[in-house]
Amino acid sequence: MPVTDVTTDTDHRSITITAEFAAPVERVWELYADPRQLEQVFGPPSHPATFVDHELAEGRTSKYYMTGPEGEKYAGLWDITGVDAGRSFTFEDRFADAETWSPAEGMPVSRNTYAFEEVDGGTRATFTSVYETAEGLQQVLDMGVEEGATESINQIDAFLAA
Amino acid sequence: MDRPTEDRADAMFHALADRTRRDILRRVLAGEHSVSALAASYDMSFAAVQKHVAVLERAGLLTKRRRGREQLASGDVEAVRSVSSMLAELEHLWRGRIDRMDTFLEEH
Numbered sequence: 509m510p511v512t513d514v515t516t517d518t519d520h521r522s523i524t525i526t527a528e529f530a531a532p533v534e535r536v537w538e539l540y541a542d543p544r545q546l547e548q549v550f551g552p553p554s555h556p557a558t559f560v561d562h563e564l565a566e567g568r569t570s571k572y573y574m575t576g577p578e579g580e581k582y583a584g585l586w587d588i589t590g591v592d593a594g595r596s597f598t599f600e601d602r603f604a605d606a607e608t609w610s611p612a613e614g615m616p617v618s619r620n621t622y623a624f625e626e627v628d629g630g631t632r633a634t635f636t637s638v639y640e641t642a643e644g645l646q647q648v649l650d651m652g653v654e655e656g657a658t659e660s661i662n663q664i665d666a667f668l669a670a
Numbered sequence: 671m672d673r674p675t676e677d678r679a680d681a682m683f684h685a686l687a688d689r690t691r692r693d694i695l696r697r698v699l700a701g702e703h704s705v706s707a708l709a710a711s712y713d714m715s716f717a718a719v720q721k722h723v724a725v726l727e728r729a730g731l732l733t734k735r736r737r738g739r740e741q742l743a744s745g746d747v748e749a750v751r752s753v754s755s756m757l758a759e760l761e762h763l764w765r766g767r768i769d770r771m772d773t774f775l776e777e778h
Contacts, residue, residue: 511764511765514761516757516758521757523760523764529775530772549770552766643747646756647700648760649759649763
């Protein structure tokens with residue numbers, strides 16, 4: 509398992525995932541820099557992603573959409589807020605209208621930092637996402653969660669744990 | 671667990687035991703829907719859908735408000751999921767994504 513550490517903070521609605529890949533940093537960076545590669549790993553198999561515009565440069569906006577099992581489209585924007593080429597980048601991820609690409613009003617934003625460092629010829633990647641609201645977190649999950657019984661079970665779990 | 675909590679658990683399990691109600695809940699968690707728009711999604715009468723919405727409302731899983739002649743329903747995110755369980759789900763999504771990255775990097 510390449511995931512080495514997971515840290516969650518419920519007070520700030522943040523998650524930090526550390527993973528190690530058996531590939532050099534330049535190779536992992538390229539995966540994020542190239543929209544054709546990124547879209548192959550970004551969305552879950554049930555919701556494949558398509559990046560319409562994507563360039564890892566500060567001030568640029570990436571446009572992507574995910575397609576659900578019933579053909580429904582969920583569009584999103586990455587506003588790239590900082591790039592340290594080959595090492596890290598930061599971006600704000602927000603929902604958008606799939607037709608006009610305008611940011612969805614009053615919809616949640618997450619702030620993300622993806623960082624990469626060399627470890628024994630491989631790459632240690634640290635992915636941090638901070639969600640503004642519980643609703644925002646919910647909506648992100650609604651895009652990627654398998655429909656059906658798991659969700660109900662999770663809801664019941666959540667209730668019993670509350 | 672005390673009695674009110676048990677009663678609430680009963681109502682919630684009962685509400686989630688029905689496939690249509692789970693589907694309605696998923697829709698209203700994603701955003702506010704009018705009951706008539708919900709009814710259009712199912713092969714059943716408006717009254718039947720309204721009953722399902724009422725069961726979800728009694729279980730505290732959705733809230734209703736009126737706008738003119740419309741009834742608008744939205745899911746109560748807090749009631750349905752705690753933040754910690756959502757972060758656990760997000761972790762699951764990330765694990766899948768990282769697995770895909772790992773496989774992709776090995777193959778290319």
